Amino acid sequence: MMMLVSSHSAEDPGLVRAAAAGDRAAFGELYLRYARMVHGILLGRVPPDEAEDMVQDVFISAMRQLAGLRTAAAFPGWLAAIARNRAMDYFRGSRERVPLDEALTGRQPAAKDAVEDAFLVLDAVRRLPEAYRETLILRLVEGMTGPEIALRTGLTPESVRVNLCRGMKMLRELLGGIEIK
Amino acid sequence: MKDDYLWDRSGPPDPDIARLEKTLAPLRYQPPSEPPWNRPAIPVAARRSPWWMAAAASVLIAVSAWQMSLTPAPPTAWRISRIEGAARLGRRSASASMELGAGQVLRTGPSADLTLEAGAVGRLDLGPDSALRAASSRALELQRGSLHAFIWARPREFVVDTPSARAVDLGCEYTLTVNSMGDGLLRVSMGWVAFQAGDYEAFIPAGAECVTRRRGGPGIPYFEDAAARFREALAAFEAGSGPLAPVLSNAGPRDGLTLWHLLTRVPPAERAAVFDRFAALVPLPPQVTRTAALAKDPRAIDRMWDALNLENTEWWRGWERQWK
Numbered sequence: 001m002m003m004l005v006s007s008h009s010a011e012d013p014g015l016v017r018a019a020a021a022g023d024r025a026a027f028g029e030l031y032l033r034y035a036r037m038v039h040g041i042l043l044g045r046v047p048p049d050e051a052e053d054m055v056q057d058v059f060i061s062a063m064r065q066l067a068g069l070r071t072a073a074a075f076p077g078w079l080a081a082i083a084r085n086r087a088m089d090y091f092r093g094s095r096e097r098v099p100l101d102e103a104l105t106g107r108q109p110a111a112k113d114a115v116e117d118a119f120l121v122l123d124a125v126r127r128l129p130e131a132y133r134e135t136l137i138l139r140l141v142e143g144m145t146g147p148e149i150a151l152r153t154g155l156t157p158e159s160v161r162v163n164l165c166r167g168m169k170m171l172r173e174l175l176g177g178i179e180i181k
Numbered sequence: 182m183k184d185d186y187l188w189d190r191s192g193p194p195d196p197d198i199a200r201l202e203k204t205l206a207p208l209r210y211q212p213p214s215e216p217p218w219n220r221p222a223i224p225v226a227a228r229r230s231p232w233w234m235a236a237a238a239s240v241l242i243a244v245s246a247w248q249m250s251l252t253p254a255p256p257t258a259w260r261i262s263r264i265e266g267a268a269r270l271g272r273r274s275a276s277a278s279m280e281l282g283a284g285q286v287l288r289t290g291p292s293a294d295l296t297l298e299a300g301a302v303g304r305l306d307l308g309p310d311s312a313l314r315a316a317s318s319r320a321l322e323l324q325r326g327s328l329h330a331f332i333w334a335r336p337r338e339f340v341v342d343t344p345s346a347r348a349v350d351l352g353c354e355y356t357l358t359v360n361s362m363g364d365g366l367l368r369v370s371m372g373w374v375a376f377q378a379g380d381y382e383a384f385i386p387a388g389a390e391c392v393t394r395r396r397g398g399p400g401i402p403y404f405e406d407a408a409a410r411f412r413e414a415l416a417a418f419e420a421g422s423g424p425l426a427p428v429l430s431n432a433g434p435r436d437g438l439t440l441w442h443l444l445t446r447v448p449p450a451e452r453a454a455v456f457d458r459f460a461a462l463v464p465l466p467p468q469v470t471r472t473a474a475l476a477k478d479p480r481a482i483d484r485m486w487d488a489l490n491l492e493n494t495e496w497w498r499g500w501e502r503q504w505k
Contacts, residue, residue, distance in 0.1 A: 032212055039210035048208055055210065118207045120395075123361055139187070140198070141205045146188040164187050172197065 013072035020066045027066070031059050034076070036142040037152040038083045043141060044126060044133045045087035048119070054090070058083045077154030124174045125167075132167025135160055255283045258299035258318035266293025266309070281315040288312045289326065302339055303332035303350075308358075316342075323365075327358040336373075346378040346393040353387070363395035368405070376402075383442060386491050392419075401446065403439045411436060425451050429458040437463040437489050444485070445477060463488050 012033070018026035038058050042051035062082050069078055125136055138144045138153070146164055150157040185192035186199075259281040261270075267290040268275035271282070275295065281287060289295060289311045297305040299318055307313055311326020319334070322342040332339050332350045339350040344363030348355070353372025359365040367376060368390040376383040376391055378398030385391045391402035400419050403412060411431040417423025425447065432440055440459040447455055456474045459465075465488050473481035 035212040036210050043208065052210065117204050120362065121201060121204050122208060127361070140201050141208050143202070143206075143209060145190055161184075161188060165184055168187055168198070171201075 012075065016066070016069070016072035016075045019063070020069060020072075027059075027063055030075075034079055034152060035059075036144060037076075037138060037149075038079065040138040040142045040144075041080055041083040041134055042087050043122070044130075044137050045084075046090050048122070050090065054086055058086050061086065074154070076152050080153050121175065125171060127174065128167055128170055131159075131163050132170060135163035136167040136171060139164055256280050257283055257315045258302055259297045259305075259315055259321075260299070261287075261295055262298045262304075263296040264293070265295065266290055268293045268295055283315055283317055286312055286314045286324070302334045303330060305330050323357055323359050325359050325361055327356065329356045330354065343393060345395045345397075346376045346381075346399045349375040349377060351375060355385075365393045367391050367393065381446075386438070389438060401439055401442045404435055407436055407439070408433065411439075415439065425454065429454060432458060432462060434462045438491070441482075441485055441489060444474065445482065449475075459485065 012030070015026045015030050019030055035055055039051055039055050042054050042058070046054065058079070062079055065082075069075060122137075122141070125133055125140070127133075128136065134153075135149060135155075138149045139146065144152065146160050147157060149155070150160045153160075155163075186195045257280070261275060261277050261279045261281075264275060264277050269288045270279055271285045273279075275287060281297070287295075287297075287307065289307055289309055291310050293309055295307050297307065302318060305313075305321075306329040308327035308329075311328065312324040313326070313328065314322040314324060316322055319338055320340050320342065321328075324344065328341065330341065330350070331354045332352070334350065336351040337349055341348045341350075341357060343357065343359045343365045345365060348357055348367055351373035353369060353374055355367060355369045355371075355374050357365060357367050367374060367385060369385045369387050371387050373387070374385050376385060376393060376399035378393070381398045383391050383399040383402050385402045388406065389402045389404045392400040394400065397419075401415060403415055408431060411428065411433070414423060414427035414431055418425055418428050425443075428443070429440070437459060440455055440462070444452060444455045444459065452475050453471075456471060460471075463485070466484055469481050469484045469488070474485065
């Protein structure tokens with residue numbers, strides 16, 4: 001895993017430059033590498049079904065603006081900022097926020113229990129301070145490791161580690177009263 | 182280092198973290214094998230379907246969606262009679278005199294509260310940060326927040342569902358709260374309420390309260406003025422962190438209500454201790470034998486209830502009792 005992350009990270013600035021020059025295949029590779037990070041950021045702010053749809057919106061927006069990005073190394077933080085802004089736009093618009101429990105409507109009963117449990121925990125994570133919330137979603141939902149989160153978000157590894165440890169401590173306290181299977 | 186698993190999944194897995202990862206896995210993003218803008222264009226020949234068919238389908242979908250958005254939800258008897266602060270009914274801002282449609286969700290803001298009235302049913306005060314869904318005039322669903330209900334409909338005709346139990350009105354006034362985890366607390370100030378979920382039932386008289394948990398359903402009711410030591414022991418026992426013995430030793434005569442509920446909930450091995458303590462606190466008629474009570478004989482359980490001499494038990498006669 002670590003080797004994969006390292007080799008990817010070395011290639012990223014080249015991909016960003018190629019994508020900025022109009023190489024669609026390079027942008028597609030960036031999409032595959034950063035989609036989970038974008039989804040995790042959105043998931044901390046908007047209903048899960050919306051987050052899935054909005055991932056593509058974020059990348060399309062990034063593709064249009066990429067030529068204006070001066071430093072390829074700034075891509076991770078820049079993309080994360082676009083995702084956060086897109087989530088804020090969602091609430092500025094006329095669409096009403098759909099609570100997590102309502103987002104369950106229409107799911108198959110078999111899947112409903114598993115998703116209900118997931119929503120319950122996600123609801124608790126979303127009550128954490130923003131920095132902890134985002135980092136924990138990337139770790140626990142998207143399955144990224146700490147080093148990968150640092151690489152993909154542009155945060156320092158130290159910050160990610162602190163966010164994970166403090167966020168997890170708060171989450172344990174929040175979930176102390178409920179039993180998760 | 183003890184946080185190694187949290188940091189990079191090295192070292193032995195932390196059981197809590199592994200459980201959370203498994204629980205949250207259904208929400209993980211699954212990127213397509215190729216992003217949409219990289220997919221090859223569909224050959225023209227494959228796209229050559231009659232243009233009018235596609236246009237007609239689009240119009241049909243748009244018209245259906247428009248009609249659905251215009252079709253009002255069937256009305257319920259509930260109408261907003263008072264509102265303070267910001268609230269939403271469905272996708273609209275809520276205001277006084279609006280009617281709740283079946284299926285609509287009424288949400289109050291952090292500093293809002295409102296009153297709902299239904300002529301033949303009763304009056305409800307919905308507190309801040311609450312979400313209430315109207316299934317029908319006689320069935321509401323408190324998804325979160327707090328609700329104070331004063332119900333004059335006939336007993337058993339009005340229910341409020343919560344994520345973990347159904348509160349069946351038995352002619353009463355009560356306050357129900359549900360937190361964001363789906364756990365709830367019911368406090369009865371007048372009359373009776375039954376709390377139901379699956380095989381579990383709890384009967385809560387005025388002055389008593391009962392918690393309900395998302396995973397466990399209704400808990401064991403107790404009187405609000407019960408001794409602190411009794412309540413603490415009961416809470417620990419229900420949470421699985423304390424033994425039964427201090428619950429029984431700290432119980433007073435009025436706590437027969439709690440012991441009666443415990444009798445049908447505890448494992449068979451502990452039932453005798455509960456019965457003995459109940460019999461020591463509450464005078465029992467001679468027809469109630471220890472053997473019958475331990476076997477959960479319905480007549481014995483009924484007579485033990487009658488021995489509690491709780492008021493206003495007319496509703497009880499019509500209740501479908503299913504001791505399990």
